[in-house]
Amino acid sequence: MTTQMLFGEHFTVLEKGKYWSKIRLFFDDYEGFVDNKQYEEISEDYFHKLSTTKTIYSGEIIDFISSNTNDLITIPLGSCLPFFYNNQLLINSKKFLYEGSTYTGKLPKNEIIKKAFTFLNTPYLWGGKTPFGIDCSGFTQMVYKICGYKLLRNASEQAKQGEVLSFIEESEPGDLAFFDNEDGEIIHVGIILNDYNIIHAHGKVRIDTLDHSGIFNADLQKHTHKLRVIKKLI
Numbered sequence: 001m002t003t004q005m006l007f008g009e010h011f012t013v014l015e016k017g018k019y020w021s022k023i024r025l026f027f028d029d030y031e032g033f034v035d036n037k038q039y040e041e042i043s044e045d046y047f048h049k050l051s052t053t054k055t056i057y058s059g060e061i062i063d064f065i066s067s068n069t070n071d072l073i074t075i076p077l078g079s080c081l082p083f084f085y086n087n088q089l090l091i092n093s094k095k096f097l098y099e100g101s102t103y104t105g106k107l108p109k110n111e112i113i114k115k116a117f118t119f120l121n122t123p124y125l126w127g128g129k130t131p132f133g134i135d136c137s138g139f140t141q142m143v144y145k146i147c148g149y150k151l152l153r154n155a156s157e158q159a160k161q162g163e164v165l166s167f168i169e170e171s172e173p174g175d176l177a178f179f180d181n182e183d184g185e186i187i188h189v190g191i192i193l194n195d196y197n198i199i200h201a202h203g204k205v206r207i208d209t210l211d212h213s214g215i216f217n218a219d220l221q222k223h224t225h226k227l228r229v230i231k232k233l234i
Contacts, residue, residue, distance in 0.1 A: 001127035008080025010050050030153045056084040057146050059101035061131045066097045076130040078146045106148035109234045112174035116143045116191050122205040139201040155189040162233035175232045179225035188225050
């Protein structure tokens, strides 16, 4: 698994096979394969309207939408709610009911930290993007996404976005810190907090100390990640 596609996301089918389709997600242009049984085809007109309409995201860690026949569909935090209005959303001609909280538009920068804490202690899952399993760049992408900002999928891609900061002292809570390996490849990312702390997905979503060398893990009493660059996106 390279990433997860949450409820309501739309994409382009690049190649359709007998059982699996190669797709490209609209949100971040990420490509991968999806089981043909797990998506519904939409018209080009519907796709265009989805792409140009303000996106509304579900705001509960876990919730349900219900169909006209009272079937329940489980959706995690940050799922898209197409054409959401008066507690209803629309997929093709099908209407669904959702009564939970929602997020839309660009939220203030301090909301980045509040939303990041929602994922605290989420177990690490390679390719994951939900409160039930998430990886480092999936964590930063989802936090920024529900706050109204677009990050690319992988840490190495996210590191190319935003403005470079020269020192930790220049950073603000909500900025991103990136870390590299021995070959100089960026392999990890986290969200900077107050007082030289960082929240990131490593084993689980956790809070550790950030210094000029990198991330210091108090449980292990050692540095676990080497700091490469700090970026400001907001």
